[in-house]
Structure formats: structure tokens, C-alpha cells
Amino acid sequence: MTLDSQDRKELLERFLRYVQVDTQSDENSTSFPSTEKQKDLARMLVEELKALGLSDAAMDQWGYVYATLPSNIPADHPAHGKVPTIGLIAHLDTYFGTPGGGVKPQVIENYAGGDITLPGDSNQVIRYAENPNLARCLGHTLITSDGTTLLGADDKAGIAEIMTALAWMQRHPEFLHGTVRVAFTPDEEVGRGTEHFDVPGFGARYAYTLDGSDLGEIEDETFCADSALVTVEGHDVHPGYAKDKMTNAVRVAAAIIERLPKDFLPETTEGRQPYLHPYDIRGDVSKVEVKFLVRAFSEEELHQQEATLQRIVEEVRASFPQAKVSITIKESYRNMAYAIRKEPQVLEVALEAVRRMGLEPVRKAIRGGTDGARLSFMGLLTPNIWAGGQNFHSVQEWVSLEWMAKAAECALNILALWVERAGA
Secondary structure: OOHHHHHHHHHHHHHHHOOOOOEEEOOOOOOOOOOOOOOHHHHHHHHHHHHHOOOOOOOOOOOOOOEEEEEOOOOOOOOOOOOOOOEEEEOEEEEEOOOOOOOOEEEEEEOOOOEEEEOOOOEEEHHHOOOOOHHHHOOOOOEEEEOOOOHHHHHHHHHHHHHHHHHHHOOOOOOOOOOOEEEOOHHHHHHOOOOOOOHHHHOOOEEEEEEEEEOEEEEEEOOEEEEEEEEEEOOOOHHHHOOOOOOOOOHHHHHHHOOHHHHHHHHHHOOOOOOEEEEEEEEEEEEEEEEEEEEEEEHHHHHHHHHHHHHHHHHHHHOOOOOOOEEEEEEEEEHHHHHHHHHHEEEEHHHHHHOOOOOOEEEEEOOOHHHHHHHHHHOEEOEEOOOOOOOOOOOOEEEHHHHHHHHHHHHHHHHHHHHHHHHH
């Protein structure tokens, strides 16, 4: 299962088409999806899926796109009726914190090495020394933004790869596969991508998200994740007459942030280290809200981080007795490894698919999350495979077309392996 030059050309065309559709989600929205514009790409994909022969393709009321590629296994084949339905999933939205509209993709053919200056902002330079994967992509076709927006490889690379794998199967009817279910989800970036996902209706036994980064990476672990909201209520009076009267909520919030352990921040941690991340603060003297991400690979460490934040809040509350300080913790998702280890074959197939391609699989734990984390606990075990994007959430995001092509080939190998296993 190898993509030829025409397949790669179409993969590039799809990707360039998708990234120019603004699908930025909104963390502060209470609607679902959080932005209606995500449905613009969803509607486009429904039409493309139908053109590829997936006649049931549709977008539901929540903005999810679902479609089915029926099994083509002959009745006399040993695997007939035995192959589990497999899902392929990617997300529609792009990160809310970086401009995502008006993307102007730059295509660099036969990358020769060196720094890449982005044409829309000469101050934005993807530096060779700071991006070691550029050395692995010499001679590749690279795609970047113009430096004024993100690119959207997270996760429109995954969408393009799934669509390309479907197109390849349409052109190669001799390739045997079981029933394939496809889903494109909204609002992954705001942590709500599975909120209305219809797992029973989807009907897959196992699934794979294409939402990772480096060539050959298979991710079967995520953080355990919670969010925390610290609310500080102060008392505002005219600053010229504030002595013994004012309680400044801004100062209280600053004291909480200052007390955070310096060894447990995103900018000081790596690998399997947990972190506390104050990522949004807004308000005034009267009231301030601080949003935190709490992340760890085990629930025990997660609760330790939350206990640390609770302790800091209590200390600051004692230092500012006139302020009202509260904290609310909300569960986001849990480490998918807890679920996947119960049925390891879903991971084993992905690892073998990479080996079939002549690559050594890299099994990784994600310092983040995917839709697959929640889906795995909703009964749909869903490891993550690479999509190729680099520098996610940044105006310096880039992707290799060759790595994208390999991701599509990996998806095809996964489908082939499930047929082999069923027919053995």
C-alpha cells in the first residue's frame, strides 16, 4: 500500500484546500460547536465523501461528520464477517489561541535545508537549529503558513490523510478491507470534541485518530487532565482613598500565580513530568478569574497537583482575609492507557502497521490529549497515529507532505492487518 505521485499530488491539494477554511474554535463559547464556521469544512467534507462513494456521509446537528465505507471482503474469504469495524477519526477545528483565518499556505518543494523565513512576517523564522526534524525532511515538500496565522496541520493534515486513504481504496478495489467508519469532529481544541460523539451509532469496534506529529509515532498514552478555575472577589474603591478599604483582586491573583512551584510549569517540564499551567487571566480590582490546566500521567500525580493548587489558594486566602477566593476543579479526560491496556491488540496492530512500512515504530505518551482519550473511556479504544505536523498551535507550524503520505499508508496497513488477523 504505497501512495504514488498522483496520490501525493491529490493529498497536497486536499490539504491546501482544507487549511484555507477558517475553523477556529472558541474556548469561551457555550454553544456546540463553539463556532458555526467549523461546519463550513464539515459540509465540504460531506460532499467529498459522497463523491468518493461513501453515500451515507452526513453532518449531524452538532457538526460531526460521519460516513461508512462498506466492507468489500468476498463471501468465500476466510475473513468474511469476522473483521471488526474500524474507525478513522480527525478533528475539524484549529487552536483558539492563534489566528486561524485567512491562512496563506506556503509550499516549499525539495527542501534543501536551512532556516525558513515566512513571507507574511519576516520576523517569523522556522530555524533549522531549533527544529531538528527539518534535518529528517531534506528533499521533502514542506508546507508552512505565511507567518501571520497558524497552518492548521493540527488536524487538517489528519483529515487530508483519511480522505486520501479513502480515495486510494476507491482506485484499488483489489485491496480488501472490512467496514470502515469515518468521523470528523468539532471542538477538539477546546476539550469538547467527544461531547456529542455518538459511539453506539458510530458502530466501530476500534478506532484510530490521525492527530500526532512525528513519522512513525504511535501514541497510546495521554495525560490525565483536569481544569481549575480560581475566582478572586475583591473590593474596589477610588485608589486615592483606598487605604484600609481596597481589596485588590488583581494582587491576590498575582500572589497565587507567584506561589506556583517553578518546577511544575509547562516551560520547565518534559517527558512524564506533570504540570500546573495558568493560561488565562482576566478581570479587574473587583474580580479576577484565573484558568489553570492540570496535567499528569497518573491520577495520583494529578490529584497531587490539584492539592498543591488548593494549598496555595488557602495560603493566599489567609494573607488576604478580606478577599473571597474559591476554586472549582472540573474533570477533562484520563490517560487512555488505562483503557487500551485491557485490549492491547488495538495498539499491536498499529505498531505492526508501522513495521510493515519498513519503519521502527516509536511508542509515545502524549503530553496532551486527543479525542481518543475520552473515546477510549466511552468504549471506543482509540490510539493516535502521527499526522506529520510540527510546531502545533504556532504561526511557525509546518508539515512534510512525505510524512503525511506515510500516515495515510499507515492507515491502509492497519486496515489490511485487521483483515489478515480475522482470516488467520
